[in-house]
Amino acid sequence: MSILIFLDQADGHIKKASLEAASYGAAIALQTGTTAEAIVLGTVTEDLAALGIYGISKVHTVSNATLNQLDAQVYAKVIAEAAAASGATVIVFSNNLTGKAVAPRLSVRLKAGLVTGAVALPDTSNGFIVKKNVFSGKAFANVSINTAVKIISLNTNAYSITTKEGVAAVTEFATTVDTPKVQVTATNKVEGEVPLTEADIVISGGRGLKGPENWALVTDLAKLLGAATACSRPVADINWRPHHEHVGQTGIAIAPNLYFAIGISGAIQHLAGVNRSKTIVVINKDPEAPFFKAADYGIVGDAFEVMPKIIEAVKKLKAQ
């Protein structure tokens, strides 16, 4: 018996979202009296024994370069075999883009019930019940997994990374890796920018900013704070900002520690993508803007007057 955590890597490094999954999986292991093991696919430059600090006792690697590129079909087969070999009863993924591609396939392969978007540790007092986000963050469902093997995909930023002392044993898992059917012909990563889905802080602008020429109010603050930038749907639709910045019901859903919204009304469809943020700050000149109801901090004021002063104050703070 064990808990198996899938650790997603990019360019040889384990992603932060996967370290959250590792901490979460280790906590389930502690709760159910078993050990936490991890699986890493592809070639990794990081010292994997150091993953012991997240509570992982063993890391299974399949260091085959074919796996440096995600093919969900190939991944699911390898993970299924490793899960069987390590006697995994619970398999944990991050509910990031890799998790969304692979976990459903694994669920079918192992006939293991899957809950995606988990936000808390499972309740194992009576059965196995996992709390997940539903209705785009407007509610939670407590879902019972009714199979012997269970799969959980943990929402990003829903569980804090915890560390202690420890060293993991690293062993290569011998298996055959299929040839992917899918060919990757181009990869286009937004260089130098913080990816929206992984950012701790997100600065976002809406139609209240009047035009793309005013976006320095958003990007200057983002640069100072090492933050990612986002926008409301109409802003992307009228091409003031690139489409990949659109957050909300029909865009990307994010859950940063700080979501800073400038000139955004806070329509329910916008909130659906950002309401899981830990702290929400709203700058809007309309005191009736619905966003204030969902906010933790706010200023009722003109962004063109308020934002330059905020940027100055942050500059001063950073210089200290």
Added chain:
Amino acid sequence: MKILVCISKTPDTTAKIAFADNNTKFAGEGVQWIINPYDEWYSLVRAIELKEADPSTVIHLITVAGADTDPIIRKALALGGDEAIRVNADSNDSFFIASQIAAVAASGNYDLIFTGKETIDYNGSSIGGMVAELLDMPYLSLASHLTLAGNTVTVVREIDGGEETNQVNLPVVVSCQKGMAEQRIPNMKGIMGARTKPLKVVEPQAVEPLTSIASFDLPPAKAGVKLVSADNPEELVRLLHEEAKVF
């Protein structure tokens, strides 16, 4: 070319979210239901565009739902598509739903199976991957662009921190998101035509669900916003630094 488009219904995006029967059921009375936006705006419209480019294309719609979903599926048919199949079952279990779709797809010889990125009510983002695994097909998740050339499909899909272009031979399952197509409004001709398009009802396969919803809860209400005067924005920065400790 034969395309299967998966259609699900969800409460309108502005619907009040409340629960009934001791918080075990969504309180659906009086709620306006819509086609899940990802299914309507992106996957269905892209399928229609492919048919416009090659009129020999056949589009089937599928939904796994009770008879109360017929108006939604008719609305989807009004946008386009040749016929619809409704698997007569109500379930929240992704594996159950995916198994029903896969069973229909297995005998239908589809080249392309489209799903939406996720349902905006249960937010599973699971059905596409499950259908692909059940049919042993490749799965291209979160596609924002798709082109066809003979037997090869090229898709741009979202990955963490960027995009990737993928190529694969048909058949394939694709989950669709923003970028795939532009939202369309059904016209009068489409609405009239949809009335006479076939809507086949089939009974579900016996499949044991893997999960069940025990209960729902609503998130705790926010404590309320702390407003800072517009004359003193520096105070907001101080609060975020010292109180909220977010930077």
